[in-house]
Amino acid sequence: MTRTPVLYVERFSVFQRFIHLLIILSFLTLAVTGMALKFATEPWADWIARVGGGFEVLGALHRFCAVITFFYFFLTMILLYTSWKESDKDLFEFIFDPEGLVPNLTDLKEMIGTFKWFFGGKRPYYGHWTYWEKFDFMAVFWGIAVIGSSGLALWFPEQFSRLFPGYWINIATIIHSDEALLAAGFIFTIHFYNTHLRPEKFPLDPVIFVGSVPLEELKHERPREYDQLVASGELERIVTRRAPAAWLRRLATVFGLFVVTTGSVLIVAIILTMFKYIQHN
Amino acid sequence: MRYKDTLLPRIGKPVGFLLILLAISAARVSALTNDDCLGCHGDKSMTTQHDGKTISLYIDGDAFKKTVHADNGCLSCHVDADVKGDEHPVPLKPVDCAACHDKIGERYAKSAHGVAMAKGDKFAPRCYDCHSKHDILKPTDPKSTTYPLNIPYTCGRCHQEGSKMTETHDLNKHNITTNYSMSVHGKGLFEDGLIVTAVCSSCHTAHDVQKASDPASSVNRNNIIKTCSKCHVGIAEQFQKSVHSPLVTKTNKKLPVCTDCHTDHSIARVNQRDFRLIIARQCGNCHEHKTETYMETYHGRASLLKGGERTAKCSDCHGSHNIMPAQDPSSTINTANIVKTCSKCHPNANQSFTTYLTHATHSSADKDKYPYLFYTFWAMTGLLVGTFAFFGLHTILWVPRSIIERLKAMTKQHPH
Known part of the structure; x- marks a missing residue:
């Protein structure tokens, strides 16, 4: 940590940042290895398989990262459980906390407000989580449930078919493959753009790696959260002059850009391939 | 040298006359011996000029004695070399082996x-x-x-x-x-x-030797099975009982012969990568839809990547020379045998597992056959298109606004 005249506020704890790092590493690997199989007819997919050492290696990596996915899903549940216990709220209140992760009516209003803002209206009075950030979180939750369960069916088809008809494996294949295309497509375009690549943030918002944001940035981007922190007097308690360490910022930039580039290249290859398929049919 | 002059007086004229008669009747059994020919052709330096090239006329007499024609005289092939004088006409006529x-x-x-x-x-x-x-x-x-x-x-x-x-x-x-x-x-x-x-x-x-297009050729489609069977007797026996055999299937359609699956000059070992990688394509030459739909499944997809020769290929499930229709009790994919067939790779396979559709697609062509696949695919595609339509629009509309915000932030930092 470096002391600066700039005031900082922590946005992500070390635990949260660790979970996100696990997500990045596993998700990127799952996407690369899975898309190589889905688009096996394409030269770029064969290139991935050759670099990786064959489809069996890709399969092993894919399953390993599936385990990491279930692991971080479990860690997230622990995280949610501990935040609930610390919050003095009952379960219902915690889940539907107006400032929590579950979308609510305010989000709908902010979404409409955002479209107005695009056309020159006033910037919405965003809080701790914007609606697109909530969507990212809920989408990963939903995605893990859908891709994870269908993936388990494909991983253990013999056991799965003892419980369900064998042709459900065909259905699981379609669901797994298309939901994964949606997930990878969403993360590598929409999430990358909303969080990192949009001109206000370009080329990278390092907060998920370094943890804290300058107070000024918070005040500008999330005015409702800022006002709430001021009103509750909590801001005094959490504000700090300790900026993220320079090495961490550099590492975050290099790593973040590597990941964003890899994901972008993959999605470009996928989009070009999809265009080719559509042209052929 | 005058051979005939020296030979005749020794034996006597009557015998000599008889011999001449014999020589004429027995296709002129040579009066010249090989040694006589080698008198000249045994000389390594003996050459001639042809089309500006020097050609050796030397014959290795010792080597010739080890050949299949050792007992033949030179003149039995070079019939026109049998002349009275020292020198035979040049060049000699081409040898007619068919004689x-x-x-x-x-x-x-x-x-x-x-x-x-x-x-x-x-x-x-x-x-x-x-x-x-x-x-x-x-x-x-x-x-x-x-x-x-x-x-x-x-x-x-x-x-x-x-x-x-x-x-x-x-x-x-x-x-x-x-x-x-x-x-x-x-x-x-x-x-x-x-x-x-x-x-x-x-x-x-x-x-x-005939071109393969010639019906008499040993490598003509209609003769290939017979030709390969000369060595591959056991395989031929199996094949003749299979659905691909013209003895079993009476049809106007083209039935496969050995080379249709195995190729000809580049024929590979069936357990090797080269063969395993082409087999789906080979079967697909006739079973087009089956191969296309196989390629849509995990087995087919993975087979296209490095190491893909190890996933299940047509022959792993259907057999090769013994292929029978699914309803035949001896078929590897008959319900009585299919669990065993799948078990080769999936040791815990069970009857329910075998209802996995190895050739199914979600294409509209198979909509009536597999409606659940068709609708699952389109539901997923709808979700995908819907999500991207909304967020795509959201993103595109955000771009100009975001540029403006960035410019505002920059002017705030560096006021002019």
């Missing part, structure tokens, strides 16, 4: 090589192009040009890609010698030194 080997001569004349020869094709092989001239050994002699280990080289002199013959003739097949040497038969020969492996003549015959 003795008449049956082979007849077959050769009908072969693609013989027909080309008759048409004046200067690349058409004469007997000696394959058998050599004065060095002809039994095909069982390792030094013979027709010994199995040497045949690919003998044929390759003309048939190797890039030779004058291949460059001047319109041939259906290319790189045949290279492909052959990479094939299971070629490796058997060149790597394992097997003389029982198939060489050119094993399939194409020696003297009856």
Whole structure:
């Protein structure tokens, strides 16, 4: 940590940042290895398989990262459980906390407000989580449930078919493959753009790696959260002059850009391939 | 030297007269001995000029004595060399092997090589192009040009890609010698030194070589099974009982022969990568929809990637030479046998597992057959399109606003 005249506020704890790092590493690997199989007819997919050492290696990596996915899903549940216990709220209140992760009516209003803002209206009075950030979180939750369960069916088809008809494996294949295309497509375009690549943030918002944001940035981007922190007097308690360490910022930039580039290249290859398929049919 | 002058007085005129009669009647049994010929042709320096090239006329008499024709006199082939004087007419007429080997001569004349020869094709092989001239050994002699280990080289002199013959003739097949040497038969020969492996003549015959398009050719579609069966007897027996055999399936459609699946010159070992990678395509030449839909499944997809030769191929489930329709009790995919078939790779396979659709697609062509796949796919696609439509629009509309915000932030930082 470096002391600066700039005031900082922590946005992500070390635990949260660790979970996100696990997500990045596993998700990127799952996407690369899975898309190589889905688009096996394409030269770029064969290139991935050759670099990786064959489809069996890709399969092993894919399953390993599936385990990491279930692991971080479990860690997230622990995280949610501990935040609930610390919050003095009952379960219902915690889940539907107006400032929590579950979308609510305010989000709908902010979404409409955002479209107005695009056309020159006033910037919405965003809080701790914007609606697109909530969507990212809920989408990963939903995605893990859908891709994870269908993936388990494909991983253990013999056991799965003892419980369900064998042709459900065909259905699981379609669901797994298309939901994964949606997930990878969403993360590598929409999430990358909303969080990192949009001109206000370009080329990278390092907060998920370094943890804290300058107070000024918070005040500008999330005015409702800022006002709430001021009103509750909590801001005094959490504000700090300790900026993220320079090495961490550099590492975050290099790593973040590597990941964003890899994901972008993959999605470009996928989009070009999809265009080719559509042209052929 | 005057042989006849010295020979006759010794035996006596009556005998001599009889001998002459005999000589005439017995196709002129030579009066000249091989030693006589070698009197000149035994000289290593004996040469002649032809088309500006120096050609050796030397004959190795000792080597000739080891050939199959050792007991023949020079004149039995070079009939026009039998002259009275020292010197025979030059050049001698081409040797007519068919004078003795008449049956082979007849077959050769009908072969693609013989027909080309008759048409004046200067690349058409004469007997000696394959058998050599004065060095002809039994095909069982390792030094013979027709010994199995040497045949690919003998044929390759003309048939190797890039030779004058291949460059001047319109041939259906290319790189045949290279492909052959990479094939299971070629490796058997060149790597394992097997003389029982198939060489050119094993399939194409020696003297009856015909283009594959000729119905009489040993490699014509209709004769291929018979040709391969010469060695692969057990396989042929299985095949003749299978659904692909014309004895079992009466149809106007083309039934497959050995080469349709295995290819010809580049034929690979069936457990090797090369073969396993092409088999789906080979079957797909007839079973197009089956191959297309197989490629949509995990087995097919993975088979396209590095290492993909190990996933299940057509023959792993359907068998190869013993393929039977699914309803036949002996079929590998008959309900009575399918669990066992799947178990080869999936040890815990069960009856429910085998209802996995190995050729199913979500395409509209199969909508009636597999509606649940069709609707699942379109539901997923709807979700995908819907999500991207919304967020795509959201993102595109955000771009100009975001640029404005960035510019505002920059002017705030550096006020002018």
